[in-house]
Amino acid sequence: MKNALLASTSTLHGQEYLEYLIPYIKDFFKDVKEVLFIPYARPGGISHQGYTELALEGFQKANVNLKGLNEFNNPEKAIENAEAVFTGGGNTFLLVSELYRNKLMSLLQEKINTGMPYMGTSAGSNIGGLTMQTTNDMPIVYPPSFKTLGIVPFNINPHYLDPDKNSKHKGETRETRIKEFHTQNTQPVVGLREGSWLLVSDNKITLKGKLPARIFEVEKVPYELEPNSNLNQLY
């Protein structure tokens, strides 16, 4: 019975960290005394401690207590004993490398599969998919595998960005990149726009937020899925 909140982004333009998610964090963690924070993705190279402080500040606004994985001597035991986990955004390659290096990937997966609530933003949501292969991040380190938690039976593209029709830049659009992904892989990809999240509640996957999500399936024309749609049929 999986329970997860997988958000495209931590922060909306002009808002504070986690601001738009506060009421949903409150609700999602309502039976939890303390959330364990995984700071490994280190956005912009921030320290684990600095990132934990930022996450704590956000969570306090939702009246939820939070402790960083960096505050424990044994990360494996910390995950084993965790009531709930929140993984912050940053660089997905770094996050995945550190999870494997510390032998936490399968442990975290087991805990989630047996009901432990999991929340992620950006890179933390990306690893909720089958693989991290639809990340937007630079490969700044070489992880031992691209396989991730598979909380949902598809891949996630966070910060999904529509093509800018006025752009003169010839770099690939997000849609082109995901199309390239589908020349080598078959799982669907959910393009989560900023302010959108997936709520997994006792295995039921629902799109939340105000915007539709863009769905990419192999050999199909991409299409839009409206908020509150169920995504369990995607696999």
Place this chain on the structure above:
Amino acid sequence: MKNALLASTSTLHGQEYLEYLIPYIKDFFKDVKEVLFIPYARPGGISHQGYTELALEGFQKANVNLKGLNEFNNPEKAIENAEAVFTGGGNTFLLVSELYRNKLMSLLQEKINTGMPYMGTSAGSNIGGLTMQTTNDMPIVYPPSFKTLGIVPFNINPHYLDPDKNSKHKGETRETRIKEFHTQNTQPVVGLREGSWLLVSDNKITLKGKLPARIFEVEKVPYELEPNSNLNQLY
């Protein structure tokens, strides 16, 4: 004595494939009868044959003959016998995976180190750096290593894009991504804007095109380097 032409992009906005580079291709390959084309990056999932046809069409405008690696039974022998090589853009993870799978990476490196002219665009230029870790592409396949040709003693970021100050999107800017790269790696990164290229002539590295390049060195404020600057001091 390395000789290379490493271009940020194959195509400028509103132009045809390779159009802006035709006079420079003519000059760079002036002593070459036939160029070997590596189509492995397959932009948008195009076939190897389709990509070779596109490259040939471009090269014919420069009066240079070209044959695709797909037209040879033995890719290793084709590289060994090549007079010159051109690697087209597309997905860098796919390109690097295929080069390793076909045992061509070190072979290509040896040929270039002993003077064989090498041209790349986009992903084909990215692999001219020390590693592919400043690519903008999605990790659609898992390569056995991120190490690349090291024609230049630094990393390249092709299609370098300046931050859009009006953007409300909270995904990382290119500059933020490269800053994250430098939390884990020490080599300099050259952000090559579209229409720019590096010309390596008997080991001398010069920035070409009309635009400055943006240079990122670890623990330094990024700075601009004007066209015709020498980049040999970057290492």
